[in-house]
Amino acid sequence: MAKNIVIEPITRIEGHGKITIVVDDDGSVSDARFHVTQFRGFEKFCEGRPFYEMPSLTQRICGICPIIHSIASATACDSILGVRIPDTALKLRRLLNCGQLIQSHALSFFHLSAPDLVLGLDSDPAKRNILGLLEAHPDLAMDGINLRKIGQEIIQAVAGKRIHPTWVVPGGVSSPLTEETRKFILALLPQALEITRKTLTWFKASLENHREEIRTFANFPTLFMALVNKEGNLEHIDGTLRLIDYKGNVVVENVDPAHYQLYIGEAPEPWSYLKSPFYKPLGYPEGIYRVGPAARLNVCGGCGTPLADQEWAEFRELDRGPVLSSFHNHYARLIEILYAIETIESLLNEPYILNARVRVFAQPNYNEGVGVVEAPRGTLFHHYRVDDKGLIRWANFIVATGNNNLAMSRGVLQVAKRFINGDTISEGALNRVEAVVRAFDPCLSCSTHALGRLPLRIELVARDGTVLHEIA
Amino acid sequence: MKEPTSLTGKKLGNDANPARIFTMTIDNRLLTAREDETVLSVARQNGIYIPTLCHMEGLSLRGACRLCIVDVKGAPRVLPSCVTLARQDMEVVTNSDRVIEYRRKILELIFSERNHVCSVCVSNGHCDLQALATELGMTHVRYDYLYPKQLVDASHPRFSVDHNRCVLCMRCVRVCDEIEGAHTWDIMGRGITSRVITDLNQPWGSSETCTGCGKCVQVCPTGALSEKGKSVAEMTKRRQFLPYLQMMRGEGRK
Numbered sequence: 001m002a003k004n005i006v007i008e009p010i011t012r013i014e015g016h017g018k019i020t021i022v023v024d025d026d027g028s029v030s031d032a033r034f035h036v037t038q039f040r041g042f043e044k045f046c047e048g049r050p051f052y053e054m055p056s057l058t059q060r061i062c063g064i065c066p067i068i069h070s071i072a073s074a075t076a077c078d079s080i081l082g083v084r085i086p087d088t089a090l091k092l093r094r095l096l097n098c099g100q101l102i103q104s105h106a107l108s109f110f111h112l113s114a115p116d117l118v119l120g121l122d123s124d125p126a127k128r129n130i131l132g133l134l135e136a137h138p139d140l141a142m143d144g145i146n147l148r149k150i151g152q153e154i155i156q157a158v159a160g161k162r163i164h165p166t167w168v169v170p171g172g173v174s175s176p177l178t179e180e181t182r183k184f185i186l187a188l189l190p191q192a193l194e195i196t197r198k199t200l201t202w203f204k205a206s207l208e209n210h211r212e213e214i215r216t217f218a219n220f221p222t223l224f225m226a227l228v229n230k231e232g233n234l235e236h237i238d239g240t241l242r243l244i245d246y247k248g249n250v251v252v253e254n255v256d257p258a259h260y261q262l263y264i265g266e267a268p269e270p271w272s273y274l275k276s277p278f279y280k281p282l283g284y285p286e287g288i289y290r291v292g293p294a295a296r297l298n299v300c301g302g303c304g305t306p307l308a309d310q311e312w313a314e315f316r317e318l319d320r321g322p323v324l325s326s327f328h329n330h331y332a333r334l335i336e337i338l339y340a341i342e343t344i345e346s347l348l349n350e351p352y353i354l355n356a357r358v359r360v361f362a363q364p365n366y367n368e369g370v371g372v373v374e375a376p377r378g379t380l381f382h383h384y385r386v387d388d389k390g391l392i393r394w395a396n397f398i399v400a401t402g403n404n405n406l407a408m409s410r411g412v413l414q415v416a417k418r419f420i421n422g423d424t425i426s427e428g429a430l431n432r433v434e435a436v437v438r439a440f441d442p443c444l445s446c447s448t449h450a451l452g453r454l455p456l457r458i459e460l461v462a463r464d465g466t467v468l469h470e471i472a
Numbered sequence: 473m474k475e476p477t478s479l480t481g482k483k484l485g486n487d488a489n490p491a492r493i494f495t496m497t498i499d500n501r502l503l504t505a506r507e508d509e510t511v512l513s514v515a516r517q518n519g520i521y522i523p524t525l526c527h528m529e530g531l532s533l534r535g536a537c538r539l540c541i542v543d544v545k546g547a548p549r550v551l552p553s554c555v556t557l558a559r560q561d562m563e564v565v566t567n568s569d570r571v572i573e574y575r576r577k578i579l580e581l582i583f584s585e586r587n588h589v590c591s592v593c594v595s596n597g598h599c600d601l602q603a604l605a606t607e608l609g610m611t612h613v614r615y616d617y618l619y620p621k622q623l624v625d626a627s628h629p630r631f632s633v634d635h636n637r638c639v640l641c642m643r644c645v646r647v648c649d650e651i652e653g654a655h656t657w658d659i660m661g662r663g664i665t666s667r668v669i670t671d672l673n674q675p676w677g678s679s680e681t682c683t684g685c686g687k688c689v690q691v692c693p694t695g696a697l698s699e700k701g702k703s704v705a706e707m708t709k710r711r712q713f714l715p716y717l718q719m720m721r722g723e724g725r726k
Contacts, residue, residue: 049592050626050634056592056704164591169703361701363629389626389677390700 005416005425010434013112013442019433020271021416029420032413034405034437036274046395051077051364051386052170058382058397063163064107065400067100067155068375070168071237072382075371077170079258080386082365088355089172090238095347096158096168097237097373098340102192103151104376105293105333105340108441109199110144113330116435117206121213122428140202143195147337150192154344157181172359182348192341200311200334210327216418217436218326218411221246223279223289225403226299227374228253233304234296234312234339236374242299243279243289248321251279257372260381266398276405277398288410291378291403292440293332298322303335305342311335326411326439333441336376364390375400377441401442411436496562505558512540512553515566522566523575523604525582526641527554528691530714532650536642538578539604543568550574576608584615585664586622587636588694594707595695601639602694618664625670627677630700631689635667637696644668644688644697651717656682668696 008018022031042061049057055073059066071093078085115128118137127135134141152162158181159165167174207214223246227239241255243263255263266275267284279287289295297316303309315335318328347353364386371382378400385394401408415436419429492507498515505514510533515522525537535555542553545563550571553564565571582601590596604610622635642659645668649655656679660669670679689697690709698707 048624050624050632050700052701052703053592053594060591166596166704166706169706174703174706363700389632391624391626 005420007430007433010437013434013438017437017442019412019437021412021420021433023420027421029413029416032409032416032433033271034409034412035272036401040273043395043397046384046392049392051080051369051384051390051392054382054384054392054395055168055170056164056166059164061397061399065100065104065375065377066164067096067159067168068236068373068380069382070165071097072371072373072375072380074168074170075237075373076369076382076384077371079369079371080364080366080384080390081170081360081362083171083360083362085172085360086355086357088176088352089358091347091350091353092158092173092177092358093168094237095177095344095353096155096173098344098347099151099154099158101151101236101340101376102337103148103155105337106144106148106151108376108438109330109333110141110148112441113435113438114140114144116431116438117203117210117330121431121435122426125427125431128431140199143199147192147195150188153188154185157184169359171361174359176356176358177354179354182354185344186348189341189345193338196334196337196341197307200338203331203334204314207331212418213432213435214325214327216415216432217439218290218407218414219324220410220414221324222407223251223282223287224295224298224322225279225289225291225379226296227257227372227379228300229304231304232301234300234302234308234336239374241372241379244299244322246322246324248298257381258370260370260372260383264381264398266402272405274402274405275398277403278406285406288406289403290326290407291374291400292326292329293336293376294323294326294329295378296374297332297335303339305339305346307342308335308339311338326407326436329439329441333376364388377401378403401440404440404442408437408440408442411440494558494560494562496558496560496564498564499566507558509558510554511542511544511551511556511558511562511564514558515553515564520566522553523607524554525600525604525639525693526643528643528646528711528714530651530718531643531646531691534642534646536640537582539575541571541574541578542566543571572608576610579604579608579610580613580615582639583610583613584617585620586638587617587619589636592704593637593695594698594702594704595637595709596705598705598708599695600693622667625676626700627675628679628682628684628700629677630684631676631686631697632700633668633670633676633697634695637694638668639694639696640666640668641693642668643691643693647687647691647714651714651721652683652685652687654681654683654685657688 003023005021005023010017010019018035020033021029024030046057054077055070058073059069061069111130115133119128119132156162159167223243225243227235228242229235229239242253243251245251263280264277265280266277268275278284279289297312303312312335315331368385373380380400381398383396384392387393412433415432419432494505496503496505498520503514503518512522522540524540526534533555535552538552540553541550543565544551590602624632624634626632645657648657656670657668659666660673661667670676671681689699690711695707
């Protein structure tokens with residue numbers, strides 16, 4: 001009789017998720033699914049609200065990556081206003097987003113995934129967390145905490161608040177950068193750079209130890225999607241969409257974000273509150289694609305900053321075409337932190353960065369607006385329709401994690417097939433199933449359990465629902 | 473135009489009709505008060521703090537929110553200090569346990585009645601209601617929220633009204649009537665279904681009496697009335713003009 005293995009909740013991810021693994025009579029894994037078990041209803045309750053509330057309303061979706069939600073939302077609002085925001089405002093939004101890239105990637109890498117990477121996937125689960133890491137490798141753990149702090153301090157310095165600032169507004173940003181802030185941030189960068197380079201060196205040397213995980217962590221051909229700028233380089237807040245296939249051939253590029261619906265469809269599934277987006281021309285579920293740090297580095301033609309470009313070139317050597325294993329998201333995150341640090345420095349040295357003109361005012365002039373950005377976890381879509389008075393009539397969000405939904409389920413299946421056999425699951429196998437999800441760094445809601453570890457429950461459930469075996 | 477007068481309704485302070493002076497105590501302090509002064513006014517003149525929400529210097533007295541309640545010796549119930557006149561030998565306590573508890577309850581009921589979500593509000597950080605919650609130490613609401621379905625009227629070209637955030641203090645109604653003289657705003661419905669309306673409950677943008685002066689927006693204690701184009705937490709209200717305006721309008725009538 002086929003049995004279900006349920007992993008709930010998944011630990012060290014942002015939000016609440018669950019995994020079901022279906023085991024056949026012969027003990028082999030036949031199917032696996034990744035469920036998002038919370039319903040939040042943002043698209044619905046935004047209806048009727050004034051559009052200018054949206055950057056603040058929607059950034060409440062997440063406490064880790066609120067900045068990018070506010071930027072995506074403000075971008076959509078910009079197009080409802082029908083304005084081109086001042087160059088300085090765009091640069092300041094980019095500066096803020098770089099601060100967020102640093103803190104969010106640092107959280108994912110050091111707080112959530114480093115315990116697996118350093119202590120080992122088979123290590124004692126009671127110690128396999130940031131506190132255990134602090135005991136075993138205090139240097140690395142402190143580096144992570146410091147790096148994340150620098151990211152948060154940059155956000156606070158620029159936008160006035162670490163979490164959920166209201167600084168990004170439709171039409172630009174609410175206040176210009178001051179010289180003190182500029183100096184303050186510049187002074188933070190050397191330490192950030194040192195930590196990042198040190199960690200990159202260490203991580204690259206340790207890749208050998210994870211050969212089996214690299215081979216099985218969502219390592220399969222899919223499309224990849226990301227924003228790129230005019231030069232085809234890495235871009236997070238103002239670019240066009242490009243999709244490539246698993247060989248690296250461009251499937252479609254220069255897609256105006258406003259036309260995303262021509263290419264991206266969304267399929268709801270009964271087992272999850274997370275919709276499954278797919279590439280429309282290939283249909284569902286063949287149109288599976290991946291987004292996120294590794295996808296961005298796969299899709300772009302370079303980072304555009306010297307140190308990150310070197311690392312990018314090395315990264316792309318990992319595979320003949322695009323880097324297929326999602327394990328390498330960890331690697332890509334470090335390279336993006338490097339990119340963010342370099343970008344912040346060059347932005348702060350731009351001549352007009354202190355310019356006082358950072359906002360345009362307008363009435364709503366269009367009834368529809370789309371904002372597409374690259375969140376730390378991948379491409380993020382905000383799409384609004386408003387009435388003539390500027391009240392939201394319809395809203396659609398495709399969040400980064402949603403884009404990866406199909407790939408995550410398939411990645412879980414791949415890992416489960418490799419590491420699970422029979423009715424009982426070893427602790428290490430269980431953790432690998434979680435770790436593949438963690439590699440995508442899914443942001444399932446707005447909270448995280450960065451410290452400690454939730455009690456983990458795994459059940460072997462027969463088809464009729466009886467629990468055959470339980471590990472607590 | 474209705475003139476905001478004292479509660480007694482008579483002109484005071486001239487030689488033919490001199491104001492009587494009372495002695496009273498507030499929080500055990502011996503104070504003097506004119507007969508046309510309210511307990512709230514006397515307290516404020518003497519630096520004694522009583523929280524208020526609907527009360528606004530420069531507008532007529534209303535007694536709508538009941539947050540200014542005080543204990544008066546001999547009175548069977550707590551009294552709203554903003555509409556209670558001073559009396560000879562009155563003994564007022566502004567911060568008894570009972571009063572503090574009632575104020576908290578009143579405030580929580582106000583919060584539970586509509587949808588007050590500070591984090592996405594234009595007035596976040598500049599809101600009288602929010603400030604009161606902080607001042608009175610309201611950490612949570614012990615009543616079930618009603619979550620009424622309230623709409624936003626954004627039909628006016630410059631302003632919008634979000635009924636979710638309205639506390640029915642009637643400051644907008646009073647300022648529009650007493651200072652601007654337009655009386656665009658009013659209240660319709662009863663009890664919990666009451667809400668502010670413009671003209672005969674038509675969209676603000678199509679109101680014929682509204683002069684677009686924006687005084688209602690400036691006096692609104694919350695983000696219910698706001699200027700369009702203001703983003704979250706950007707709506708600061710300017711109210712210092714009110715006493716001057718009231719004085720000048722009074723001068724003009726002479």
